[in-house]
Amino acid sequence: MNEVKRPKKPLIYYYVIVLLILLLVNFLLMPWLMQRQIQEVDYGTFITMTENKEIGQVEIQAQENQILFTNQDDTVVYKTGMVDDPDLTQRLYESGAEFSGEIIEQMSPILSFLLSWVLPIAIFIGIGHYMSKKLMQRAGGANSMAFGMGKSNAKVYVKSSEGIKFSDVAGEDEAKENLTEIVDYLHNPNKYKEVGASMPKGILLVGPPGTGKTMLAKAVAGEANVPFFSMSGSEFVEMFVGMGAAKVRDLFKQAKEKAPCIVFIDEIVAIGKKRDGQLGGNDEREQTLNQLLTEMDGFEENSGVILLAATNRPESLDPALTRPGRFDRRVPVELPDLKGREEILKVHAKKIKLAPDVDFGKIARMASGASGAELANIINEAALRAVRSGRKSATQADLEESIEVVIAGYQKKNAILTDQEKKIVAYHEIGHALVAAMQSHSAPVQKITIVPRTSGALGYTMQVEEGEHYLMSKEEIENKVATLTGGRAAEEVVFGYVTTGASNDIEQATKLSRAMITRYGMSEQFDMVAMETVTNQYLGGDTSLACSAQTQAEIDRQVVALVKRQHQKARQILTDNRQKLDELAMYLYEKETITGEEFMTILNG
Ligand code: ADP
Numbered sequence: 001m002n003e004v005k006r007p008k009k010p011l012i013y014y015y016v017i018v019l020l021i022l023l024l025v026n027f028l029l030m031p032w033l034m035q036r037q038i039q040e041v042d043y044g045t046f047i048t049m050t051e052n053k054e055i056g057q058v059e060i061q062a063q064e065n066q067i068l069f070t071n072q073d074d075t076v077v078y079k080t081g082m083v084d085d086p087d088l089t090q091r092l093y094e095s096g097a098e099f100s101g102e103i104i105e106q107m108s109p110i111l112s113f114l115l116s117w118v119l120p121i122a123i124f125i126g127i128g129h130y131m132s133k134k135l136m137q138r139a140g141g142a143n144s145m146a147f148g149m150g151k152s153n154a155k156v157y158v159k160s161s162e163g164i165k166f167s168d169v170a171g172e173d174e175a176k177e178n179l180t181e182i183v184d185y186l187h188n189p190n191k192y193k194e195v196g197a198s199m200p201k202g203i204l205l206v207g208p209p210g211t212g213k214t215m216l217a218k219a220v221a222g223e224a225n226v227p228f229f230s231m232s233g234s235e236f237v238e239m240f241v242g243m244g245a246a247k248v249r250d251l252f253k254q255a256k257e258k259a260p261c262i263v264f265i266d267e268i269v270a271i272g273k274k275r276d277g278q279l280g281g282n283d284e285r286e287q288t289l290n291q292l293l294t295e296m297d298g299f300e301e302n303s304g305v306i307l308l309a310a311t312n313r314p315e316s317l318d319p320a321l322t323r324p325g326r327f328d329r330r331v332p333v334e335l336p337d338l339k340g341r342e343e344i345l346k347v348h349a350k351k352i353k354l355a356p357d358v359d360f361g362k363i364a365r366m367a368s369g370a371s372g373a374e375l376a377n378i379i380n381e382a383a384l385r386a387v388r389s390g391r392k393s394a395t396q397a398d399l400e401e402s403i404e405v406v407i408a409g410y411q412k413k414n415a416i417l418t419d420q421e422k423k424i425v426a427y428h429e430i431g432h433a434l435v436a437a438m439q440s441h442s443a444p445v446q447k448i449t450i451v452p453r454t455s456g457a458l459g460y461t462m463q464v465e466e467g468e469h470y471l472m473s474k475e476e477i478e479n480k481v482a483t484l485t486g487g488r489a490a491e492e493v494v495f496g497y498v499t500t501g502a503s504n505d506i507e508q509a510t511k512l513s514r515a516m517i518t519r520y521g522m523s524e525q526f527d528m529v530a531m532e533t534v535t536n537q538y539l540g541g542d543t544s545l546a547c548s549a550q551t552q553a554e555i556d557r558q559v560v561a562l563v564k565r566q567h568q569k570a571r572q573i574l575t576d577n578r579q580k581l582d583e584l585a586m587y588l589y590e591k592e593t594i595t596g597e598e599f600m601t602i603l604n605g
Contacts, residue, residue, distance in 0.1 A: 014128075021120045038068070038077050046080045050095045057100040058092055069097070163222030169215050170347040171340025171372070175205070178331045179220050182306055186224035186260050189304060200329040201296055202307040204268075204322065206314040207333035208538040210373025213310035216333060217264040220308065227261040229254065233270030233309075236288045244271065244288030252295040252305075260304030268309040272321045289318060296326045312538040335371055338364055338468040344375045352383040353393040363399050365464050366446065370406070378402045400447075404462075409454030417452065424491060425450045425459045426589040427581070428501050431490025432461040433599055434581055435570045436483040441476045445600075449593040458501060464596075474522045477512055482566040482573075484509040489570040490581060513562045514555070519543070523558055531555060 046067065049055050056070040065082045092099070166176050185192055185199045192199065205213040221228030229251060236244040255263045265271075271288045299305055309327060311317065321327055336344055341364035349360070367378060379394075381402035386394040417425065429448050436442040443463040450459035463483075488502040516522040518531035531551065536542040545552060574581055584602055588594055 018121065018124055021124060022117065025120050026116050038079050041078050041080050043080050043083050046078070047091075049078075050091055050097070053095045055092070055095055055097040058097045059100050060088075164215060164218040165222050166219045168347065169212050169219050170343035171336040172212055172216065172333055175216055175331050175333045176219075178329075179203070179216060180223075182220055183223045186226055186262075186304070186306065189260070199306065200327075201299070201305075201325065202309065202327035203329045203331055204314065204317075204327040205308065205310040205331050205333050206538070207312060208335055208371060209312050210371035211333045211335060212372045213333050214264075214266055215372075216331075217262070217266075217308045217310065220306075221262045221264075224260075224262070227258045229258075229261065229263045231263075231265055233265055233267045233272065236271050237285055242284075242287060244284055245291035248288060248291040248295055252299065255305045256299065256303065261306075263305060263307050265307070265309040267311065268321075269311050269313050269316055272309075272311075272317045274316055274318045289321070293320055293326065313536065315535065315537070335369065336375075338368075341367060341370065341375060344372050345379060348376045348379040352379060353386075355393045355395040357396045358394070358399060359396060362396075362464075363403065365466070366400065366403050366462070367406075368465060370403075374406055378406050381405050404449075404453075408457050408460060412452040412454055417458070421458075422450065423585070423589055424495065424499055425501065427490045427494050427585045428487040428499075429459045429461050430581060430585040430588055431486040431488075431493075431570070431574060432483055432505075433486075434577060434584065434603075435486030435489070435573050436461070436463060436479075437599075437603060438573045438577065439479040439482060441473070442479055442483060445596045447593065447595055448588055448599060450588060451592055457504070474516070474520075477516055477520075477522070478562075478566055481509045481512055481563060482570045484512075485563065485567040486570045486574070489567060489574050490585075493571060493574045493578065494581070494585075509563055509566070510559065513559045513566075516562065517555055517558050518545075525554070525558065526551075 046069065049069075049071075054072055056072050056074045058067065058069040060067050060082070062082070067080050067082055069078050069080075070076060071078070166180070169176065182199065182203065205216060207213055217230075218228065231251065236247050251263065255261055271285055271292060273285065273289075275286050275289065296307065307327070314322075314330070317327075322330075342360045345360050345363055345367075349358070363378070367375060370378070378399065379402075382394040382398040385398045385402060386392075429450055433445045433448050436445060443465045446462045446464040448459070448461045452458050453460075484505045485502075487505055488498060491498050491501070514532075517526065519534070521528040521530075531547045532543040532545055534541050535544050547555070580603055584599065587598070587602060591598075
């Protein structure tokens with residue numbers, strides 16, 4: 001049954017409001033209405049007006065101790081206080097004023113009753129009637145609920161000529177190819193029906209955040225020119241059990257009416273998370289999910305409703321949701337590769353003014369690992385930087401700086417490093433760069449800087465790959481670990497003591513070495529056995545161990561040995577090149593930021 005009981009309206013609530021309005025009208029509005037026309041003047045003015053024969057009517061209210069009087073043509077009513085004045089009556093008589101019983105006519109009791117009691121109630125009933133009618137209309141039909149509870153609130157993007165198209169989504173060619181079929185189906189459903197082919201009911205877009213999943217879903221709707229219902233998974237989950245399920249029902253009801261159309265559920269994990277069967281689980285979420293599953297079974301194949309959903313945690317989805325017949329097609333939307341990044345940069349660069357010197361290829365190489373959203377951000381940061389420096393267009397330097405802003409935060413203007421600290425940071429960074437340069441298979445150094453950043457980094461060395469890398473050899477990873485230990489090694493070689501500056505390097509070096517042993521099968525002892533599995537592929541790549549405690553201890557030993565070996569190698573490289581190390585570090589210390597070319601010139605000089 002689709003009926004949802006109307007919640008009882010708390011009557012006391014209405015009574016209180018009616019009472020408040022009545023009090024307001026009677027104590028504030030009515031006295032104000034009555035007093036509005038009376039002007040208060042002093043007794044002197046009254047006497048002067050009397051003497052000048054400017055008074056029309058007069059009424060002495062002895063009880064209230066006041067006199068009311070009007071001007072000659074009775075248009076204004078004045079009021080003044082009474083003063084002990086025995087000649088008053090005589091003077092008034094002489095001035096020709098007319099003694100009146102009642103200058104301000106009392107409002108008739110019936111009118112006053114109507115105004116102060118009946119009118120507010122009538123207004124209130126009128127408003128109530130109007131509101132409830134409106135709400136009923138919006139909730140729509142027999143399935144509606146009082147005051148719009150259980151409505152889906154889905155945003156509908158009805159076809160529009162300026163909607164997002166596939167051409168706005170750069171890169172992601174595979175995903176676009178996959179979704180083109182959907183568009184074709186929405187245009188020509190008969191072509192598919194004739195052959196007996198049926199479209200998948202649900203398509204799941206999976207990938208890391210900011211890769212354009214939402215954009216792709218909108219693009220499908222834009223290309224197909226059909227209505228687009230968009231809702232986030234979390235919007236279904238309400239405080240009251242049963243509301244989410246009602247929202248799902250309402251969404252599908254609307255969608256079926258508007259078919260062909262696309263229903264997009266963003267962050268579907270919010271409702272589609274695996275039901276773990278534990279006591280005290282989230283009833284509301286489970287009911288919502290059950291309703292979604294039922295609805296998906298309920299609509300016919302080829303009914304013209306296509307369900308798209310996006311998530312970056314596909315592994316947490318309930319298997320019932322991903323089985324054939326429901327979300328049976330999975331479209332990966334991965335981080336863009338070099339070409340993809342370049343295209344995304346170009347798409348977003350159209351929105352800003354660029355100087356002719358911009359080299360998108362280089363920017364794309366520098367921004368390795370960036371998502372579409374980050375690239376869009378880089379372009380915007382560059383434009384902001386151009387405005388800040390009073391230029392009319394963004395230059396290559398703006399773009400390069402904005403990559404650093406996105407990676408490491410803004411330059412810290414007032415960070416005060418002591419001279420010794422600055423020297424240590426310079427040696428640390430040159431240590432990284434030198435170890436990288438002295439090994440084969442290392443990405444060339446692009447830039448070294450010791451300007452502190454808001455992220456907390458005191459300096460960094462940027463290495464940029466020449467092209468795209470899909471595989472890494474064991475030697476390459478080892479060299480990378482050695483490069484990471486290079487900073488600390490330089491401190492040891494030069495100063496003989498160590499600082500906290502290497503904490504991030506240590507973290508990364510450990511992570512890499514661990515992955516070599518537990519996941520990449522790069523250790524003699526464990527061969528090709530997986531000791532760890534990645535549990536959160538798209539969000540940071542968390543891992544969980546799958547081995548005995550002894551093995552775990554052995555893994556730890558091997559990780560330590562591996563890092564130690566590379567650390568020793570880095571120290572050796574720096575000791576062997578001590579003179580270059582000093583020369584480069586002093587140069588960096590002076591200039592604070594140097595380019596890869598400057599670095600190479602001094603190194604090879
Ligand atoms: P997701 O849903 O995957 O988290 P969105 O679709 O919301 O990501 O993307 C966020 C923003 O990033 C978009 O508005 C767009 O500006 C930018 N973006 C992401 N991917 C792309 C892409 N492939 N092409 C162009 N812009 C993109």
